[in-house]
Amino acid sequence: MNVHEYQAKEIFAKYGVPVPRGYVATTVEEAVENAKKLGGKIWVVKAQIHAGGRGLGGGVKLAKSLDEVKELANEILGMTLVTHQTGPEGKLVQKVYIEEGADIADELYLGVVLDRAQEMPVIMASTEGGMAIEDVAAATPEKIIKVAVDPAIGFKGYHGRELAFGLGLPKEQIGKFVKFASALYQVYMENDAEMIEINPLVKTGAGDFVALDGKMGFDDSALGRHPDIEAMRDLSEEDADEREAGEYGLSYIALDGEIGCMVNGAGLAMGTMDTINYMGGTPANFLDVGGKANAETVAKGFEIILKNKNVKAIFVNIFGGIVRCDRIANGILEATKLVDVHVPVVVRLDGTNAPEAAQILKNAGIANVIAATDLGDGAKKAVAAAKGEL
Amino acid sequence: MSILVNKDTKVIVQGFTGKEGTFHAEQCLDYGTKIVGGVTPNKGGTTHLGQPVFNTVKEAVLSTGATVSMIFVPPAFVSDAVLEAADAGIELAVIITEGAPVRDMQEAKAYAIKKNMLTIGPNCPGIITAEECKIGIMPGSVFKKGNIGLISKSGTLTYEGANQVCNEGFGITTAVGIGGDPIIGLSYKQLLPLFEADPETEAIVMIGEIGGDLEIQAAAYIKENITKPVVAFIAGQTAPAGKRMGHAGAIISGSAGTAAEKMAALEAAGVSVVKSPADIGKKVSEVLKK
Numbered sequence: 001m002n003v004h005e006y007q008a009k010e011i012f013a014k015y016g017v018p019v020p021r022g023y024v025a026t027t028v029e030e031a032v033e034n035a036k037k038l039g040g041k042i043w044v045v046k047a048q049i050h051a052g053g054r055g056l057g058g059g060v061k062l063a064k065s066l067d068e069v070k071e072l073a074n075e076i077l078g079m080t081l082v083t084h085q086t087g088p089e090g091k092l093v094q095k096v097y098i099e100e101g102a103d104i105a106d107e108l109y110l111g112v113v114l115d116r117a118q119e120m121p122v123i124m125a126s127t128e129g130g131m132a133i134e135d136v137a138a139a140t141p142e143k144i145i146k147v148a149v150d151p152a153i154g155f156k157g158y159h160g161r162e163l164a165f166g167l168g169l170p171k172e173q174i175g176k177f178v179k180f181a182s183a184l185y186q187v188y189m190e191n192d193a194e195m196i197e198i199n200p201l202v203k204t205g206a207g208d209f210v211a212l213d214g215k216m217g218f219d220d221s222a223l224g225r226h227p228d229i230e231a232m233r234d235l236s237e238e239d240a241d242e243r244e245a246g247e248y249g250l251s252y253i254a255l256d257g258e259i260g261c262m263v264n265g266a267g268l269a270m271g272t273m274d275t276i277n278y279m280g281g282t283p284a285n286f287l288d289v290g291g292k293a294n295a296e297t298v299a300k301g302f303e304i305i306l307k308n309k310n311v312k313a314i315f316v317n318i319f320g321g322i323v324r325c326d327r328i329a330n331g332i333l334e335a336t337k338l339v340d341v342h343v344p345v346v347v348r349l350d351g352t353n354a355p356e357a358a359q360i361l362k363n364a365g366i367a368n369v370i371a372a373t374d375l376g377d378g379a380k381k382a383v384a385a386a387k388g389e390l
Numbered sequence: 391m392s393i394l395v396n397k398d399t400k401v402i403v404q405g406f407t408g409k410e411g412t413f414h415a416e417q418c419l420d421y422g423t424k425i426v427g428g429v430t431p432n433k434g435g436t437t438h439l440g441q442p443v444f445n446t447v448k449e450a451v452l453s454t455g456a457t458v459s460m461i462f463v464p465p466a467f468v469s470d471a472v473l474e475a476a477d478a479g480i481e482l483a484v485i486i487t488e489g490a491p492v493r494d495m496q497e498a499k500a501y502a503i504k505k506n507m508l509t510i511g512p513n514c515p516g517i518i519t520a521e522e523c524k525i526g527i528m529p530g531s532v533f534k535k536g537n538i539g540l541i542s543k544s545g546t547l548t549y550e551g552a553n554q555v556c557n558e559g560f561g562i563t564t565a566v567g568i569g570g571d572p573i574i575g576l577s578y579k580q581l582l583p584l585f586e587a588d589p590e591t592e593a594i595v596m597i598g599e600i601g602g603d604l605e606i607q608a609a610a611y612i613k614e615n616i617t618k619p620v621v622a623f624i625a626g627q628t629a630p631a632g633k634r635m636g637h638a639g640a641i642i643s644g645s646a647g648t649a650a651e652k653m654a655a656l657e658a659a660g661v662s663v664v665k666s667p668a669d670i671g672k673k674v675s676e677v678l679k680k
Contacts, residue, residue, distance in 0.1 A: 114492060114496075114572055114573075116572050116573070116602045116603070117602075117603060117607075119496055119499065119500070119573050120496065150500075151493070151496060151497065151500075152497075152500060189493070192491055192492070192493050194492070219491055219492045219493065221465060221489045221490060221491045221492065222491035222492070222493065222494075224465075224466065225466070225491075253630075255628075255630065263546075264546055265544055265545050265546030265547065266544065266570070266599075267542070267543060267544020267545065267546060267547040267570065267597070267599055267625045268544060268546035268547050268550055268625075268667070270544075270599060270600070270625035270626040270628070270629055271544070271547055271550070271623070271625045271666070271667040273628045273629070274625060274626070274627045274628050274649075274665065274666055274667070275666040275667060275668050276628075277627065277628045278665050278666040279666075283628060286629070291488075319546045319549045319550050319553070320529065321515065321527060321528055321529045321545065321546065321549055322527055350553065351529050351532065351549060351553075352529050374554075374668065375550060375666075375667060375668040376666070376668030376669070379666070379668065
């Protein structure tokens, strides 16, 4: 789960990670009120969406008067912001964050992520703040300092010093930076974060460090023990179909091809997409029905797949382990009653109770259900069906 | 022969009396696995599926001599269960539970290593030595005895791969589902040498997916150390960048962990890489007939 910048900063502030003052707004009037509350002469109006690259996309702008705050809030609220992380369709801006202007002497980068190879969190720092860190990693990897922290010992002074000296900070700023990084590590560990990124981390004229931006993602499996974070979830930032699927225990991601896929297991689901592609077709979605699939969830899966008007055929590929094939077969029958399944459905059911499932489908004799013997056969038939050749 | 587990392996189940634990322990018993007891706090002294129930893993180990634990406890209790198993002298913990927090697994795995306990999973189908010992949730009937070792991140692709291998007239020595979470126990690199050393294993099937770099590590290891033929498939060639496909582990960040990158590394290491999982069986047949 991801949160907005303003929410990440709320969490930062609780742990003593310095952030500029700011207030979130959903209307232009509220934005202006917020600016008045903050006082001062410079404000930053920032689009709140779950994606990076907002500044380059025109979603972060500086206002030098209350009139400008009004003008910019009006412009940014309701705009569809396209950045390198939103995809070409962009994201609708429903909230703006009004923040006090910062005194920027230098821009740094600081992030915390899990390093899967070392199996511990790694703190990354760079002097190249304000740039996409992927670009820095590609062009000048030596400018990224990485320090792994073993949770068994926790964040120690030497971790912080390694980062601070690596950034070439002057000696009067070393202690401040160590404190900042230590607090951020606390934020990461105590909230079961998956990643934290501050870009830029600003060094002010006075030599203080301030998180000018904040991105946080959380481990979904740990949300149960963080109700405060779960409450920050912004459903409007999530794809409606993916969310609906999730409510039924289905894992769904829309793609731009023509063959709808319904598979059990994430690996086999990806493998099915790969096979369709290999046979000359294009997958319309990723859909993992999970281990608890039943008639209702299968029917729901069909409904969601068929919402996508590009779908010209559906490939149901089930290798039953925990999932029983007869339940899937009943689900397909149920789906044809509840949903208008107007495209050919290629069905491959193998594993637990596969013979019973085959019998169920055979007895039902539904016109556009095509049986397949194995994965290769199924993918081939689905590709042919999508082309209208079956 | 086989790796890690066989017909004599004594297994206990943590989370024995729960719904999942009961269902799958029963299937394992039917398969012939020597399940010698289980652990459910507050139910010690009772009997379940004809086997004794204990309050603690320590008691279970002392009383039954079990060396392997199959873990079915709910996600929030996985770390506690793994730590308890490690402290009780269990040699291998097979963690089936899906949805354990990453931070918990980090802690649990570090402690398991310290205590010399091997782990498989979490969020995996388990391990099976064909026609001898099934410790997990895979459909046992798919795994016929034979000469192919199998290692897979994905559960259903484990079944798919094993099924194809058996349909080609071969069979399985041992199949291990290692799971696809960000932090897992035994991986390709630790399992490959076991298959290399196993006299009955003639070829190895390796199934990976996008995200992380375990397959890249495996490729480097295979190049230097593995003489047996290896057939590999990497799922997620068509997965869009930055999207998450169910497994927390299957995330592409930048260029690292893409299917293309992994396939190229494996090919460079002399592995026979197939583009579709539908070709796994045929490719195994091909490399063994060479």
